C-alpha cells in the first residue's frame with residue numbers, strides 16, 4: 600500500500616537540506632499564462648483621475664479582486680494542480696488555509712476533476728467554509744490554539760497520498776501568481792513602479808519574475824502590514840526572520856515568515872519592502888469604494904497604501920498598483936467604511 604500510495608510533499612524541505620531551492624524563472628510564468636488561458640480571468644486595469652491628481656502620477660490598478668474566487672490565488676493553484684501526474688490527480692490536492700488559497704485550490708481541483716481536502720481552523724468564518732465546500736472540497740477542521748495545522752496537513756497528505764500545495768513557497772504557485780503582473784506589463788508598457796501586496800511573497804516573487812523579463816526598468820515594491828513586517832526585517836537581516844502571528848486587519852498577510860523560495864527571488868530583485876499601518880488600509884479601501892465602486896479586502900489595499908504612504912517619490916511616474924483580492928465579510932467591510 601505504501602509503495603503504491605506515492606506521497607508528494609510539494610513543499611521543499613528547507614529545514615533538512617542545505618542545497619538552495621530550485622527557483623522558478625520567467626519561462627515558468629509564461630508557461631503558466633498558457634495554462635491559465637480561458638481558466639483565470641484577464642482582469643481589468645482601472646484608472647483614476649483622483650488618484651493621479653493626488654500623486655501627480657499615472658496610476659494603473661490591476662483588479663485581481665475581480666478574479667475568480669475573488670483573489671489572484673486561483674492562478675497559482677490552478678497552475679500547480681494542472682501539472683499533477685495522473686497518480687497525483689487520482690489522489691487529489693490538500694491545502695491548509697482559511698483564506699483565499701483554500702478556495703482557489705478547491706476550485707482548481709473541481710475544474711480538473713480531482714478530490715480536494717482543505718484543513719481549516721474550526722473557528723474560520725462559516726461563509727468561507729461554505730464557499731470552500733461549494734467547490735466540492737472536503738473541509739477538515741482543527742483547533743488552532745492546540746493543534747498544529749502543518750502537522751495535521753502532513754499526516755493527512757501522508758495517509759491519503761494527497762499532494763500538499765502550500766500557499767506561496769512553491770515554484771508552480773509562484774509562477775502562476777506572476778501571470779497577473781505579466782498581464783499588467785503587457786497592457787501597460789513602460790511602468791516605472793509596481794506596488795504589490797505581500798504576505799508570504801508568492802505574488803511578489805512571481806511579479807518580480809514577470810518584471811525582470813517584461814519591464815526590467817520597473818522598480819517593484821512589496822507592501823506588508825506594519826504589525827507584520829517580517830519580510831522587511833528579513834530583507835534587512837539577509838536571512839528569513841520569523842515573527843509571532845501579527846495583529847492586523849490584513850488577514851491575508853498574517854504570515855509569520857516568508858518562504859525560502861520566495862525570499863531568494865525577492866532579495867535578489869525587489870527594490871524595497873514597505874510597511875503600512877492598518878489605518879492606511881482602511882483609507883485605501885474607502886478610496887476604492889467611493890471612487891472606483893469596487894470592494895477591496897484589507898490585504899488587497901496594501902499596494903495602494905504603500906504607494907500613498909511608503910515614502911517613494913512618484914511624481915510624474917507611471918505606477919502599477921496590484922489589487923490582490925476583494926474577499927471580505929460584508930459586515931466587517933461595512934464597519935471599516937463606517938468607523
Ligand SMILES: *Cc1c(COP(=O)(O)O)cnc(C)c1O
Pocket residue numbers: 670671672698699700766767776796797798799800801802803851852896898899923924925
Ligand atoms: C494570499 C494573499 C496575499 C498575499 O500573497 P502572498 O503570495 O502570500 O504574498 C495578498 N492579498 C490577498 C488578497 C491574498 O489572498
